[in-house]
Amino acid sequence: MPRDDRSTDDRRWLRTVARLDVPRELRRTFVPRPAYDADAFGRLSERIARFLGTGQFLVYMTATILFWVGWNIFAPASVRFDEYPFIFLTLALSLQASYAAPLILLAQNRQEARDRVQYERDREVDARSRADMEFLAREMASLRTSIGEVATRDFIRSELRSLLADLDLRSREDDRV
Template identity: 65%
Template sequence: MAEREGGREGRDRSPAGATASRPRGFRLDQPRPPRRRVLPEWDPEAFGRLSEKIARFLGTGRFIVWMTVVIIVWVVWNIAAPDVVRFDSYPFIFLTLMLSLQASYAAPLILLAQNRQDDRDRVNLEQDRKQNERSIADTEYLTREIAALRAGLGEVATRDWIRSELQDLVRELELERRQDGAGRPGQYAFPAERANRPPGRDADDR
């Protein structure tokens, strides 16, 4: 009896202990609140589309023309302008820094755009492969159906075959009736002599 009471007390204490170990305000029937993040969040798709636009612009002749014009104006301004308004004298260290910064950002953007293009190409190739498999399966199915139809048509009576059989049967009947007409009077050949047959019923037609 004591063991039973001890076990019951242990079972009664276990849920309380489990409940006590949970933090206050924790409920299983509600979603957990979002955690605060130190780093800023961004949409990967939006960032990827922006990187593709920048990469496409970097690969055009317009960007090369604009960059050439900016560099020429930069160099001419810092050479021909008065010393007071110059902001990057020779050897143009600030220009070199800007070009290096541009290259350091352009390379990852181009790689990101290439990765997105590779993912799209992979998806397109997978879809093309599945479409080719379905086309091959449909072609094989149609080939089997056509072969079955050809095999079935070999056993089906065609119109020409039925016509030839009927013609042979008519010839045989005409020959038999002519032979019967030659042995027994009152019989007529079939079908030419039957057309000249007088009206009325014969004894043989009964």
């Protein structure tokens, strides 16, 4: 068995050079890069987007805004934190909207990708179903032509009757002779 004197990094590099569909490994650094799971963030964004589309969220948001406005109108002046134009409330709502919109778009993109995969699966199932139906239609057509060539009960009876009639005719002729 030949001995490979190359280092581990060289062997890894040689394995990945031949493959163009595998990205090359970046240079090593002293500080490891944080792992980022895009799928986990996508799942979280879908959960948030699903919650934002419920009546429960609307009730919570309405109750929060009513409490905010009520507190800042009817509470003593020393404990109010957002006076009448409610600028802080406007800021909070616009911040919530600025985060909600991209999360909803991300959830929609993920749903679109799932729908595309499901559409491809449906097309494959449809193609298989069509092929099966065409096969069964050809088989039924061949059975119909085969049945057309098979002797039926009525055909056999008519042939037997004609043979009996011929035999009766011959036996009468033999009796005459």
